[in-house]
Amino acid sequence: MNPFLYHIPTKVYFGENQLHHLGEELAKFGKRVLLTYGGGSIKKNGLYDTILKEIQAANLEVYELSGIAPNPRIESVRAGAAICKEKQIDVILAVGGGSTLDASKFMAAGAYVDHDPWEFFSKNAPIEKAVPLVTVLTLSATGSEMDCGGVVSNLETQDKLGRLATPLLPKVSFLDPTITYTVSPYQTACGTADILSHIFEVYFTTEKDLYMLDCFMEGMIKTVLRYTPIAMKDPTNYEARANLMWTSSWAINGFVNGGKEHDWSCHPMEHELSAIYDITHGLGLAILTPRWLEYCLDETTLPKYVQFGVNVFGIDDTLEPMTIAREAIKRLSDFFFNTLQLDDTFTKVGIKAEDIPLMARKACGGGTLEGFKPLNQKDIEAIFTKCI
Amino acid sequence: MNPFLYHIPTKVYFGENQLHHLGEELAKFGKRVLLTYGGGSIKKNGLYDTILKEIQAANLEVYELSGIAPNPRIESVRAGAAICKEKQIDVILAVGGGSTLDASKFMAAGAYVDHDPWEFFSKNAPIEKAVPLVTVLTLSATGSEMDCGGVVSNLETQDKLGRLATPLLPKVSFLDPTITYTVSPYQTACGTADILSHIFEVYFTTEKDLYMLDCFMEGMIKTVLRYTPIAMKDPTNYEARANLMWTSSWAINGFVNGGKEHDWSCHPMEHELSAIYDITHGLGLAILTPRWLEYCLDETTLPKYVQFGVNVFGIDDTLEPMTIAREAIKRLSDFFFNTLQLDDTFTKVGIKAEDIPLMARKACGGGTLEGFKPLNQKDIEAIFTKCI
Numbered sequence: 001m002n003p004f005l006y007h008i009p010t011k012v013y014f015g016e017n018q019l020h021h022l023g024e025e026l027a028k029f030g031k032r033v034l035l036t037y038g039g040g041s042i043k044k045n046g047l048y049d050t051i052l053k054e055i056q057a058a059n060l061e062v063y064e065l066s067g068i069a070p071n072p073r074i075e076s077v078r079a080g081a082a083i084c085k086e087k088q089i090d091v092i093l094a095v096g097g098g099s100t101l102d103a104s105k106f107m108a109a110g111a112y113v114d115h116d117p118w119e120f121f122s123k124n125a126p127i128e129k130a131v132p133l134v135t136v137l138t139l140s141a142t143g144s145e146m147d148c149g150g151v152v153s154n155l156e157t158q159d160k161l162g163r164l165a166t167p168l169l170p171k172v173s174f175l176d177p178t179i180t181y182t183v184s185p186y187q188t189a190c191g192t193a194d195i196l197s198h199i200f201e202v203y204f205t206t207e208k209d210l211y212m213l214d215c216f217m218e219g220m221i222k223t224v225l226r227y228t229p230i231a232m233k234d235p236t237n238y239e240a241r242a243n244l245m246w247t248s249s250w251a252i253n254g255f256v257n258g259g260k261e262h263d264w265s266c267h268p269m270e271h272e273l274s275a276i277y278d279i280t281h282g283l284g285l286a287i288l289t290p291r292w293l294e295y296c297l298d299e300t301t302l303p304k305y306v307q308f309g310v311n312v313f314g315i316d317d318t319l320e321p322m323t324i325a326r327e328a329i330k331r332l333s334d335f336f337f338n339t340l341q342l343d344d345t346f347t348k349v350g351i352k353a354e355d356i357p358l359m360a361r362k363a364c365g366g367g368t369l370e371g372f373k374p375l376n377q378k379d380i381e382a383i384f385t386k387c388i
Numbered sequence: 389m390n391p392f393l394y395h396i397p398t399k400v401y402f403g404e405n406q407l408h409h410l411g412e413e414l415a416k417f418g419k420r421v422l423l424t425y426g427g428g429s430i431k432k433n434g435l436y437d438t439i440l441k442e443i444q445a446a447n448l449e450v451y452e453l454s455g456i457a458p459n460p461r462i463e464s465v466r467a468g469a470a471i472c473k474e475k476q477i478d479v480i481l482a483v484g485g486g487s488t489l490d491a492s493k494f495m496a497a498g499a500y501v502d503h504d505p506w507e508f509f510s511k512n513a514p515i516e517k518a519v520p521l522v523t524v525l526t527l528s529a530t531g532s533e534m535d536c537g538g539v540v541s542n543l544e545t546q547d548k549l550g551r552l553a554t555p556l557l558p559k560v561s562f563l564d565p566t567i568t569y570t571v572s573p574y575q576t577a578c579g580t581a582d583i584l585s586h587i588f589e590v591y592f593t594t595e596k597d598l599y600m601l602d603c604f605m606e607g608m609i610k611t612v613l614r615y616t617p618i619a620m621k622d623p624t625n626y627e628a629r630a631n632l633m634w635t636s637s638w639a640i641n642g643f644v645n646g647g648k649e650h651d652w653s654c655h656p657m658e659h660e661l662s663a664i665y666d667i668t669h670g671l672g673l674a675i676l677t678p679r680w681l682e683y684c685l686d687e688t689t690l691p692k693y694v695q696f697g698v699n700v701f702g703i704d705d706t707l708e709p710m711t712i713a714r715e716a717i718k719r720l721s722d723f724f725f726n727t728l729q730l731d732d733t734f735t736k737v738g739i740k741a742e743d744i745p746l747m748a749r750k751a752c753g754g755g756t757l758e759g760f761k762p763l764n765q766k767d768i769e770a771i772f773t774k775c776i
Contacts, residue, residue, distance in 0.1 A: 001403065001626065001627070001630060002403065003401070003402060003403025003404055003405065003406050004402050004403060005399065005400070005401055005402075006399070006400040006402060007397075007398075007399040007400065008396070008397075009395075009396075009397035010395075011393065011394070011395040012393070012394040012395065013391070013393055014391060014392050014393075014394060014646075014647070015389065015390065015391025015392060015647060016391055017391065018391050208627075210630060210631055210634060211611050211614065211615070211627075211631050212607060212608055212611040212631050212634055212635050212638075213634075214607075215603075215604070215606070215607025215608070215610060215611060216603070216604045216607050218603070218607070219600060219602075219603025219604050219606070219607055220600055220603070222603060223599055223600040223603060226599065227599070238389065239389070239596075239599075242389060242598060243598055243599050243600050246598060246600060246601075246646075247600050250600070258402075258634075259402070259403060
């Protein structure tokens with residue numbers, strides 16, 4: 001077990017009717033607010049009006065940047081960074097899901113540099129400072145509301161790249177489960193696939209782990225398995241939405257990692273699908289995950305599958321370990337493709353076999369993903385091929 | 389489910405060999421350090437020397453206050469607050485278990501007021517500011533390293549009272565499991581009883597709860613049940629000490645509470661035992677807990693016992709609910725009194741029946757503890773009487 005630093009100072013207002021704290025929290029950072037959001041669904045559901053009222057009641061100046069797309073584009077980041085500089089923005093208020101939040105993080109960092117913000121990704125340019133970020137979450141998925149990372153797409157170069165940096169951590173996040181009542185069953189399912197993948201990327205490891213963190217991860221997986229179908233059938237079920245929302249944050253805020261050092265696997269693979277095909281991140285993950293688990297299953301990795309199958313799905317622990325492992329993968333596939341009704345192949349979402357070598361090479365950067373099981377380009381091609 | 393605010397900005401260095409960050413962290417707050425500790429075990433085991441070296445390497449001035457007792461006394465708090473004022477202390481470095489940490493929190497607050505620090509407890513005097521606190525934990529138990537509360541005893545008035553206040557939250561805590569290798573089996577067992585009680589005070593509720601938090605609490609309970617006997621038999625088992633240590637922080641840092649509003653039960657009851665008899669807090673909790681659970685068991689509270697018995701102890705869920713509940717309490721008693729070999733009655737630890745009415749009255753302040761099941765003075769007397 002490796003030593004680690006745990007530090008998540010983000011303040012989270014969780015629950016219904018907490019937005020009346022928004023004005024006071026924004027005002028702590030200054031007068032000039034940049035409000036960022038996506039395609040405008042917040043105007044339809046009334047959230048935009050609520051937020052503007054809070055901002056105005058606190059006597060703050062507000063500037064806006066809307067139209068941030070899913071798989072957010074570097075163009076939005078550039079535009080936001082420019083507004084921050086020009087208007088001397090004191091705080092960014094990002095209202096949306098992971099895409100709006102991620103893009104806003106790099107606007108916040110871009111405000112303090114002279115170079116193109118894409119260099120944060122392409123050249124690993126330093127991120128030493130950022131405009132303070134406050135978020136209002138509208139989708140339970142990426143965990144961007146309580147972590148210091150983000151992913152941005154560049155359609156020109158067909159890249160979708162991530163970056164972590166402490167100054168990007170939101171200062172305050174508002175998590176009101178009722179705001180997610182309008183999320184469609186399909187987007188709820190995709191969000192859940194993302195949450196599960198965040199947990200799996202850490203849980204499936206051959207590194208020695210803290211048992212208490214494994215228990216927590218298994219608890220979060222069970223939470224998501226239990227409440228996603230409920231939220232899909234009964235979108236205004238508070239209990240379901242609240243459990244999914246708080247789990248989305250804790251799946252990726254760093255707590256469960258506890259010093260583990262292995263690379264992630266499915267996320268880098270999926271980013272290449274989204275980079276070229278612009279598909280929903282969670283959908284790509286759902287298609288990949290069971291195939292990745294099948295591919296990684298061997299005598300070395302087997303014990304983790306058994307732990308997963310027994311503790312999460314309650315599979316009889318007296319069965320043969322390999323039987324338990326296969327049954328666990330099968331149940332997970334059933335959850336993604338039957339319970340959540342997500343598409344189960346590349347073909348169904350339009351991804352073509354001819355792009356597999358390129359996507360595989362970019363996923364591992366020509367080297368090896370040192371994850372649960374090391375994966376080089378050939379391994380990733382094999383996993384992608386299973387998805388066709 | 390109630391809304392809640394989650395905010396734990398404490399920075400935690402977890403794992404072996406992290407103390408080399410101590411100097412740099414202390415220096416962020418200033419030059420003048422007050423080092424607080426207990427009876428001097430840190431001088432025997434070398435920790436004192438290690439810490440002084442780090443402080444000196446960072447060119448800081450160090451003042452000392454030692455002799456902080458278990459069930460820490462208000463006299464220590466007064467002495468520490470006086471040093472803070474006289475020496476214009478910039479940061480307090482508390483090295484020890486919950487007692488040293490708790491006392492140090494109120495020294496830190498006492499530095500900024502003119503009145504006797506006991507008024508923080510007796511008169512609920514405001515705590516608006518405190519000297520920054522850095523901690524090095526030597527015992528996994530109270531969770532004081534990552535929460536903003538503490539408990540202090542006044543032998544003169546026979547009071548042991550707690551207080552919570554945001555400024556008391558440690559800024560940085562060092563959690564090195566190897567530092568707890570020298571903790572005796574008995575103190576390890578008492579620490580575990582305290583950890584379990586922190587979880588039970590929140591877990592056993594009739595309030596509607598977030599399922600994901602219940603899963604986490606069950607995971608922490610299982611962690612403690614699994615690793616305490618290992619740590620008692622094999623004190624230098626890193627895995628066991630690490631699991632106990634990180635669980636001790638998370639049991640009470642506020643995360644698992646998630647908006648629940650009920651009063652705690654066993655802690656206020658136990659504080660009256662310690663206030664008069666100065667017994668070890670965890671030991672008092674171990675004696676009380678199974679009797680409290682027996683007393684609270686009725687048709688209203690039954691479902692939580694069943695959940696506990698099935699999810700934590702793996703009791704067959706097809707049995708009668710009342711049978712599951714009784715079996716769960718029996719297994720918990722077995723754990724405390726057989727596995728951990730803690731004394732199981734008041735008589736064995738010297739608590740006399742004649743003090744029961746007084747202790748019961750003080751535990752509920754003459755009113756009612758609105759906990760898992762409401763408890764007035766008569767209820768508490770009945771629970772205490774079961775412990776004789």
